[in-house]
Amino acid sequence: MTNRIDSTQKAKELIAILKAQHGDLMFYQAGGCCEGTQPQCFEKGGYYLRMHDVCLGEVEGCEFWVDRDLFEYWQFSHFTLDVLDGFGVGGFSLETPLQKTFKVHYRLFTKAELEDLVPVKTAE
Incomplete structure (x- = not known):
């Protein structure tokens, strides 16, 4: 099956x-502004999920959750988690003190990938 999210070696x-x-x-990415535009890394359970938020899958054993509205917009896209040097748009994510920031690259799934996607789970 086709994963919805993968990661680079740096990530x-x-x-x-x-x-x-x-x-x-755990990771969470919202669809809003500021911190919501980048994936945030928290201790597992350090971010309270909202009803119907979507887990795209796992990256290195860490669940990657997105806002339900963001998922509706990006459901046909593959996410690749990457890392950039520098301070991101906030200070809540765990990588901030290391002067790193997580970033996601997107690409559209191919037709074959869309037919074989790993199912998502939602928060209840």
């Missing part, structure tokens, strides 16, 4: 560092 390396410091992690 994998940063996630390993953050897991060593903080334990289990």
Whole structure:
């Protein structure tokens, strides 16, 4: 089946560092402005999901959740989690003190991929 999210080597390396410091992690990306435009990394359970938020899958064993409205907009797109040097648009994400920020690259699924997507789960 086709994953909805993958990660770059840089993201994998940063996630390993953050897991060593903080334990289990989760990601959340909202569809709003400011911090909502970038994925945020939290200790698992450190962000309270809203009803019907969508889990796209896991990155290095960490659930990657998106706002339900964002999912409606991007449901036909593959996400690739990446890392940039520098301070992101907020200070709530765990990578901020390391002067890194997570970023997502998007691409549309091919027709074949759309027919074989991993199902999503939603928060209740």
